[in-house]
Every structure is written in structure tokens, then in C-alpha cells.
């Protein structure tokens with residue numbers, strides 16, 4: 001297969017080749033260079049004119065890609081059709097490898113028929129099981145509960161995590177799901193995520209402390225949300241505290257278990273990052289210098305931008321990998337604005353870019369990177385490296401021999417519009433075309 005006529009971005013943050021070619025044989029890349037490429041009548045020709053050729057995107061933080069316990073609180077599995085829809089969205093977004101960090105899933109629950117390569121992370125530690133049960137845990141069977149991180153890694157899990165979640169640490173999962181549920185039950189009014197967050201902050205502050213309670217602000221907030229006739233301040237306080245606080249301490253214990261296991265096994269540990277957990281991550285990085293920690297979605301919207309930048313720098317100095325997530329960029333519900341995402345890229349404090357889940361509203365990585373390139377926050381070559389060579393290097397078992405356009409690498413290749421890299425045209429996995437001009441080719445063997 002000869003792909004030629006477009007720009008080539010190899011993934012390792014070197015200067016793009018303005019017009020070049022990629023030659024693929026037997027599923028592997030055999031040659032990459034400038035110009036039209038070697039002429040051959042036998043090769044399938046893919047015209048990349050007005051497009052950019054990239055390595056397949058490697059997503060280190062996705063949820064709902066496996067028909068097993070959903071999100072890090074062990075909720076019931078999504079239906080098979082939902083899982084396939086999630087995988088399709090990753091595929092049409094140019095993501096050829098995804099790491100599902102729901103944490104409790106088992107290899108048998110992976111949909112092996114889908115062309116996206118799906119890998120697992122493991123969070124099977126005692127405190128993580130307890131934290132899941134404090135919030136949900138309905139998706140956990142005895143098969144999940146008897147698994148351990150050590151055995152899961154032997155069975156093929158490529159990382160530890162995700163440890164903690166918005167559900168268990170008073171973040172997004174509380175804002176878009178649990179707080180709206182409890183308020184709706186009491187009042188019949190369904191809050192939007194930003195409204196739930198506003199109420200949560202009035203009652204518990206941004207670091208979730210009982211001492212932060214502000215009665216006047218809570219009363220004002222209830223008034224603004226149209227709840228003042230329906231809910232007393234004291235009731236609201238009780239509802240929010242009962243929804244948010246019970247799981248926090250146990251979840252943070254799970255962070256320590258994960259850091260110790262990371263130091264012991266060498267597996268990278270993906271840690272939920274928010275104002276509630278970020279101090280613990282810094283502490284654990286110092287306590288377990290052998291641990292490989294990832295501050296996941298370090299652009300989380302509860303951080304003010306200067307705060308997010310400051311933490312990213314501090315954690316990076318401690319050897320922590322800094323990941324940021326697109327979420328619902330440019331901001332539909334969960335993430336009020338893309339400021340943290342763009343500013344962190346502009347400050348060059350980021351190692352990987354992932355999607356995370358955002359209550360199902362997530363946007364593909366390339367959409368987020370397209371926005372950042374347009375905003376001038378990052379160069380094309382650097383942006384692509386954050387989602388290809390970087391994750392492949394940092395998670396070696398996730399994308400072995402992938403993440404680069406170079407001879408010998410596996411032929412996971414994506415063609416995007418030159419004018420908008422968020423617009424994915426063609427996806428090639430293992431040298432086989434699975435999406436052509438934005439249309440799926442049907443099932444291909446993995």
C-alpha cells in the first residue's frame with residue numbers, strides 16, 4: 001500500500017514532511033520519505049492530497065470501551081451496542097488503540113471483533129473495591145472481586161488505574177450524575193452539571209471540606225437554581241454531603257495502594273486528578289520514587305488555570321506524567337471552557353492527551369488537538385506526538401511497535417484533512433483500511 005501526496009507527521013515531534021509517502025507491506029511500514037514514493041503497479045494507492053498522514057492515535061484514558069464494570073466505581077456494564085458505539089467513536093476519531101481505565105474489567109469482557117485495539121488497566125485493590133461499593137459496585141461479580149492487580153497484569157493489563165473518579169472524589173461524576181439524581185428525587189428539578197457544581201462548591205468548597213460550608217452562598221445558590229421554595233439550606237447541605245463525602249477517604253487510600261503496586265510491578269498507575277487528590281499524588285510521588293504515576297486529566301475543570309499549571313510543573317519535577325483530556329471540548333456541559341487544556345499545552349507541561357469520558361460527551365483527541373493548533377497553543381508535530389509516540393513510549397505494553405511512522409512499525413495510520421486535523425478521512429489498522437473517506441469498511445480481524 002502506498003500512501004502519498006500529502007504531508008507526513010511521523011509522531012516523534014520532528015518537522016513534518018510537506019509532501020511525502022508511507023509504504024506499507026504485510027501490515028508493517030517499510031518506508032517513509034519525501035516525494036511521491038517508489039512507483040509500483042501492484043501497490044494499492046491512497047491519495048493523501050490536501051491531507052496529513054499521522055500514526056494511529058493512542059488513547060491512554062477512555063471509559064466504556066469494554067462490556068465490564070463501568071467507570072472506576074464498578075457500575076453495571078454498558079450494553080454491548082453502547083460499547084460498540086463508543087469504540088466506533090474512537091475509531092472514526094482516528095484512535096486505533098484505546099486504554100480502557102474503568103479498572104475492574106477482565107480480558108474476556110473485551111469485544112475482540114472490533115478493529116480498535118482495546119487494552120485494560122487494573123484497579124483491583126482492596127481500597128478500590130471498598131470505594132466502589134461505597135458509591136456503586138453493582139457491576140462487580142465474584143470474578144471481578146477475586147482479581148488482583150498482580151494477576152491482572154499477568155493476564156495482560158497494561159497499566160494500573162484509574163484510581164478514583166469524579167463519582168468517588170466529588171468531581172464530574174457527582175456533577176453530572178449523583179447530585180442531579182438526589183436533588184431531582186427531592187425536588188423534581190434536574191440540575192445541569194454546572195449547576196450541581198455550583199451548589200457543591202457553596203456547601204463543600206473546591207477541596208471538599210465540611211468547614212468550607214457557606215450558608216449565605218448556599219441560600220443564594222438555591223435561589224438562583226429555583227430551589228429555594230423546595231429545599232432548605234440544611235437539607236441541601238445534608239444531601240450534598242451524603243452524596244459526595246462518604247467515599248473520599250477510602251478512595252484516597254486506593255491511591256496509596258496503587259502507588260505501592262506501581263513501584264513494585266513497574267506498571268504505570270493512572271490516578272484521577274482534581275483539587276481533592278492532587279496533593280496526595282505529589283505526596284505519593286515523593287514517598288514512592290520508584291512508582292510511575294500519571295496525573296490523569298490534570299486540566300480538570302475544578303482547577304483554576306494558574307493552579308493547574310502550577311501543579312503540573314510541580315508534579316512533573318517529581319517525575320509524574322502529566323495527562324490532559326479533551327472531555328467535551330470546546331465545552332458543552334462538563335468542562336465550562338477549554339482554557340486549562342489550551343493553557344497547559346501552550347506552557348508545554350503536558351506528556352499525553354486523552355479523551356476521558358465526560359458523562360459520554362467526550363470529543364476525540366484529534367478534535368481537541370485541532371482546536372489547540374488553531375489557537376496557536378501547540379505546533380502540529382508536537383500535538384501529534386502527545387497522542388502517538390509519547391503514549392506508546394510511556395505505556396510500552398499498550399501500543400508495542402506503534403505510535404510512529406517509521407520503517408518496521410505496525411501499519412496503524414490515519415489520514416486527516418490538512419485544514420482541520422479533527423476531520424478524519426481514512427483509518428488504517430495493521431495495514432488494513434477500516435475507515436475510508438469517513439465510512440467504515442465493516443468488520444476486520446484484529
Ligand SMILES: [Zn+2]
Nearest residue numbers: 164165166272
Ligand atoms: Zn478521572
Ligand SMILES: [Zn+2]
Nearest residue numbers: 063162356357
Ligand atoms: Zn477517567
